[in-house]
Amino acid sequence: MPPNKPPTIYDVARHAGVSITTVSRMINTPDKVNGDTRVRILAAIDALGFVPKAEARARAMRGTGRIGVISPFFTAPSFVQRLRGIAEALSAKKFELVIYTVDSAERLKNLLSSVPLTGNLDGLIILSLPVDDADARRLVDHGLPTVLVEFPHPNLSSVEIDDVMGGRMAAQYLLKKGHRCIAFLGDTDLPEYSLHPVSQRLVGFRQGLQEAGIELPDAFVRLAPYSQEQTRKVAAELLSMPQPPTAIFVATDFQALSVLKAARQLKIQVPEQLAVVGFDDLDLAEYADLTTIHQHLDESGRLAVEILLAQIESPSRPTRHVKLPLTLIERQTA
Amino acid sequence: MPPNKPPTIYDVARHAGVSITTVSRMINTPDKVNGDTRVRILAAIDALGFVPKAEARARAMRGTGRIGVISPFFTAPSFVQRLRGIAEALSAKKFELVIYTVDSAERLKNLLSSVPLTGNLDGLIILSLPVDDADARRLVDHGLPTVLVEFPHPNLSSVEIDDVMGGRMAAQYLLKKGHRCIAFLGDTDLPEYSLHPVSQRLVGFRQGLQEAGIELPDAFVRLAPYSQEQTRKVAAELLSMPQPPTAIFVATDFQALSVLKAARQLKIQVPEQLAVVGFDDLDLAEYADLTTIHQHLDESGRLAVEILLAQIESPSRPTRHVKLPLTLIERQTA
DNA sequence: AATTATAATGAAAGTGCTTTCATATATTCC
DNA sequence: GGAATATATGAAAGCACTTTCATTATAATT
Numbered sequence: 001m002p003p004n005k006p007p008t009i010y011d012v013a014r015h016a017g018v019s020i021t022t023v024s025r026m027i028n029t030p031d032k033v034n035g036d037t038r039v040r041i042l043a044a045i046d047a048l049g050f051v052p053k054a055e056a057r058a059r060a061m062r063g064t065g066r067i068g069v070i071s072p073f074f075t076a077p078s079f080v081q082r083l084r085g086i087a088e089a090l091s092a093k094k095f096e097l098v099i100y101t102v103d104s105a106e107r108l109k110n111l112l113s114s115v116p117l118t119g120n121l122d123g124l125i126i127l128s129l130p131v132d133d134a135d136a137r138r139l140v141d142h143g144l145p146t147v148l149v150e151f152p153h154p155n156l157s158s159v160e161i162d163d164v165m166g167g168r169m170a171a172q173y174l175l176k177k178g179h180r181c182i183a184f185l186g187d188t189d190l191p192e193y194s195l196h197p198v199s200q201r202l203v204g205f206r207q208g209l210q211e212a213g214i215e216l217p218d219a220f221v222r223l224a225p226y227s228q229e230q231t232r233k234v235a236a237e238l239l240s241m242p243q244p245p246t247a248i249f250v251a252t253d254f255q256a257l258s259v260l261k262a263a264r265q266l267k268i269q270v271p272e273q274l275a276v277v278g279f280d281d282l283d284l285a286e287y288a289d290l291t292t293i294h295q296h297l298d299e300s301g302r303l304a305v306e307i308l309l310a311q312i313e314s315p316s317r318p319t320r321h322v323k324l325p326l327t328l329i330e331r332q333t334a
Numbered sequence: 335m336p337p338n339k340p341p342t343i344y345d346v347a348r349h350a351g352v353s354i355t356t357v358s359r360m361i362n363t364p365d366k367v368n369g370d371t372r373v374r375i376l377a378a379i380d381a382l383g384f385v386p387k388a389e390a391r392a393r394a395m396r397g398t399g400r401i402g403v404i405s406p407f408f409t410a411p412s413f414v415q416r417l418r419g420i421a422e423a424l425s426a427k428k429f430e431l432v433i434y435t436v437d438s439a440e441r442l443k444n445l446l447s448s449v450p451l452t453g454n455l456d457g458l459i460i461l462s463l464p465v466d467d468a469d470a471r472r473l474v475d476h477g478l479p480t481v482l483v484e485f486p487h488p489n490l491s492s493v494e495i496d497d498v499m500g501g502r503m504a505a506q507y508l509l510k511k512g513h514r515c516i517a518f519l520g521d522t523d524l525p526e527y528s529l530h531p532v533s534q535r536l537v538g539f540r541q542g543l544q545e546a547g548i549e550l551p552d553a554f555v556r557l558a559p560y561s562q563e564q565t566r567k568v569a570a571e572l573l574s575m576p577q578p579p580t581a582i583f584v585a586t587d588f589q590a591l592s593v594l595k596a597a598r599q600l601k602i603q604v605p606e607q608l609a610v611v612g613f614d615d616l617d618l619a620e621y622a623d624l625t626t627i628h629q630h631l632d633e634s635g636r637l638a639v640e641i642l643l644a645q646i647e648s649p650s651r652p653t654r655h656v657k658l659p660l661t662l663i664e665r666q667t668a
Numbered sequence: 669a670a671t672t673a674t675a676a677t678g679a680a681a682g683t684g685c686t687t688t689c690a691t692a693t694a695t696t697c698c
Numbered sequence: 699g700g701a702a703t704a705t706a707t708g709a710a711a712g713c714a715c716t717t718t719c720a721t722t723a724t725a726a727t728t
Contacts, residue, residue: 008684019708024686027452030444034706042447046475054454055388056684059713066432073425074418077411077617084408087435096453097433098400101421120390141383143340228620257621284618286562287591342714353678358716368676387714 007048016044027052028094063122066096067308070111071127073103076226077254077282078297082127082149085301093309095122102129112138123308125149130195131156145311147304150197157311157319159304163200164207166293166326170249170277171208173291173328179275182209183220183238183245185231187255198251201279205249220245224255231255235262239274247275247334253282253292260288260333275334289332296324341382350378361386401642402432402453404445405461410560411588411616412631416461416483419635427643429456436463443469450478457642459483459635464529465490479645481638484531491641491653493634497534498541500627500660504583504611505542507625507662513609516543517554517572517579519565521589532585535613539583554579558589565592566599573600573608581609581668587616587626594622594667609668623666630658 013020018037026033026041033041044050058064069086071079083099090097098121102108112135123145130151131139139146140155152158174182184205186198206216219241224234235258238244250256256278260270268274271291278285278292285292296303307320347354352371360367360375367375378384403420405413417433424431434449436442446469449455455478462484465473470489473480486492508516518539520532540550553575558568569592572578584590590612594604602608605625612619612626619626641654 010684020685021687021708021710022706025707027448028686030447031440032706037706038447042472045451046472051451051476053684054452055715056713057452057686058387059683059715060685060687062686062713074414074421080408080414087408087433091435091437097435099421099431099433101425101431103425143383228617257618261621261623283562284591287595289595344714354715355678355680355717356676359677362716366676371676 006053007050009050009052011048012041012044012050015048016041063312064120065094066098066121067123067125067305068098068100068121069125069127070100070102070108070129072129073101076252077284078252078280079127081282081297082301082304085298085303086125086305087301088298089302089305093305105130109135123147123312125304125308126151128197143315145308145315147308147311149300149304151195152321155319157307158321159300159307160321160323161197161295161300162323162326163197164204166279166295167201167204167206167249168208169204169293169326169328170201170279171205171212174247174249174275174277174334175209175212175214177247177275177334179247180214181220181243181245182214182216182247182249183222184216184249184251185222185224185235185238185255185259186251187226187231188223201249201251226252226255228258228261231258232262232265235259236266239263239266239268244274246273247277249277249279251279253278253280253285253290256290256292256333257284257288260290270333277328277334281329285329285331291331291334292329294327294329300324340387341384343384343386345382346375346378346384349382350374399428399456399646400430400432400454401457401459401639402434402449402455403459403461404434404436404442404449404463406463407435407437410586411618412586412614413461415616415631416635416638419632419637420459420639421635422632423636423639427639439464446472450476457481457646459638459642460485462531477649479642479649481642481645483634483638485529486655489653491645492655493638493641494655494657495531495629495634496657496660497531498538500613500629501535501538501540501583502542503538503627503660503662504535504613505539505546508581508583508609508611508668509543509546509548511581511609511668513581514548515554515577515579516548516550516581516583517556518550518583518585519556519558519569519572519589519593520585521560521565522557535583535585560586560589562592562595565589566596569593569596570600573597573602578608580607581611583611583613585613587612587614587619587624590624590626590667591618591622594624605666605668611662611668615663619663619665625665625668626663628661628663634658 009020009023013023022033023041026038074080087097100111102111108129126148128150131148131153136153136155146156148156148158150161152160184202186202209216222234222238224231239262248259250259256276259276263270263274270276278290281292281294311317343354343357347357357375360372408414421431434445436445442463450473457479459481464485465487470487474489480490482490482492484495486494518536520536543550556568556572558565573596582593584593590610593610597604597608604610612624615626615628645651
């Protein structure tokens with residue numbers, strides 16, 4: 001017969017002949033209880049069908065132990081690598097990771113109003129998605145500690161990437177290498193968002209060239225949807241021009257790979273005939289020997305967590321805006 | 335002023351100049367509170383933006399289910415691609431995705447003893463991690479619908495990959511191409527797990543060769559830690575043998591890339607001097623033009639969700655064991 | 669006017685769980 | 699062999715609320 005009252009931690013403790021402390025520990029940090037005891041408690045738990053009451057739990061811990069991440073769909077490897085940093089930092093602390101994926105600004109808005117801003121989450125990280133004033137205000141009004149990654153907002157803490165500077169670094173590097181006929185290739189996705197990082201990279205890139213008195217003709221600025229095949233096609237077009245560029249700055253590593261592939265197919269030697277510089281330094285950039293602008297992807301996630309946890313701890317702290325440094329990693333492609 | 339700390343009933347009480355008792359009553363049985371006081375408390379509640387936590391939780395959880403995914407740390411891209419399928423399928427339905435990452439069998443055990451109880455989950459997907467009998471029993475005893483991906487267990491539903499068959503397919507393909515001197519390269523990670531997919535792939539591979547009367551000498555079976563650099567080194571060793579293999583079956587695409595890199599560095603032509611077949615068909619296999627055994631990574635995640643949701647809907651349904659088909663994708667490397 | 673019923677309130681004791689701290693026992697080191 | 703260190707456990711103090719119960723002020727009844 002099923003017992004009439006839901007069993008409490010006290011019942012389990014009595015049944016197993018230990019203190020409630022030990023039972024609690026068994027549930028939360030099982031590695032801190034002895035093997036024997038562990039088995040006994042587990043048996044008791046199973047026997048009684050004990051399920052800890054979430055509410056009491058949330059009460060006793062300060063907060064829910066849950067932090068949310070809103071991320072664009074995992075299409076781009078760079079999101080994943082950021083996420084990895086977050087997961088890593090979070091699993092070290094004792095937090096659950098709740099992931100909300102989003103495929104449009106529309107859905108982001110819905111989420112931000114429907115995701116219970118209070119009570120459900122202890123903190124929020126928004127990855128590579130733009131937050132407008134209304135959203136930001138709602139977040140601070142609700143007192144939900146939030147950290148933005150990649151799209152900063154004055155009222156919320158953020159981890160930023162200096163995309164403009166990155167573009168410049170690429171320009172300067174290619175100029176130094178003697179290139180004068182340089183193209184840019186970026187992606188078109190997320191067109192609804194303003195201030196897209198890729199645009200910023202283009203801005204910086206153009207600046208860098210201009211400072212050296214070099215033009216970036218419109219025909220040398222190409223955008224392609226973020227997919228292997230389409231990017232490859234656009235790159236092939238670019239490389240088949242009567243006067244093709246001798247160097248291309250590709251705004252994301254993933255697309256840079258497609259450019260390399262296009263070059264390979266056209267039997268264009270890299271880096272002899274064509275220099276390619278990427279952006280991101282994904283794991284696979286190393287495999288491809290891609291010269292690229294390294295941004296600390298994993299680190300950005302880790303840092304976001306760090307800032308967030310600090311903010312959860314003392315909510316009165318002012319917002320922080322951290323800009324991660326960029327480094328150019330010189331490999332074989334430029 | 336936006337509240338900095340989530341206000342408690344105490345704050346409201348102080349602000350309204352009453353005891354917490356009265357505030358509590360106000361919330362639960364307002365008719366038992368005097369008109370004046372009622373107004374004052376209401377004002378305080380509004381001013382502070384107070385939301386009783388339990389209520390918030392209840393509100394929050396209504397309608398939104400929560401499904402958990404236990405996954406190995408995001409080291410391997412294949413996990414991520416499976417996860418992507420899960421996230422995709424889940425964001426269509428109205429479910430939250432809670433991710434637990436795990437880096438050892440030890441931690442998995444810990445998680446499994448606590449998550450089912452504590453996590454408030456409606457369902458669980460376990461990605462690429464082995465579950466033993468005790469764990470499985472606990473899960474079914476607790477009535478937590480669970481779907482396993484890649485490591486099946488008789489008592490739980492699963493989405494499986496026929497790794498043995500995959501190994502055979504690789505062997506048969508390479509044999510058909512005329513190779514007789516064939517090596518295997520796999521990874522050593524997760525040594526604590528039995529029945530590792532990579533071992534299975536080796537088993538099938540060996541079978542395939544044996545059926546054609548071909549030996550797989552021990553010197554041609556190499557294991558390397560799952561990292562670019564180390565795999566490259568082991569591959570280089572293999573390729574520098576006095577009698578190097580003319581073909582290598584690499585048990586994961588990610589490592590196959592490193593093999594390709596090693597070949598490039600040793601100026602060994604692929605596929606002319608060396609054929610390489612991978613396993614997984616990651617996104618980047620296409621970029622690298624890698625001939626590989628395609629397993630539906632995204633699809634496996636999607637399918638797991640589908641099975642899980644069906645099971646949540648009608649818990650009485652028997653467990654299902656779905657085996658996804660494998661296909662050999664012929665590209666440039668073999 | 670004295671008594672009693674009624675309404676409004678707060679002190680304090682739960683509620684089921686976590687966590688800190690102190691204690692007891694076992695292990696390692698020189 | 700004793701000190702130093704690590705491991706396993708429980709007592710007790712929270713946590714954010716709810717509830718009981720005793721207290722007071724107020725209204726109603728004789």
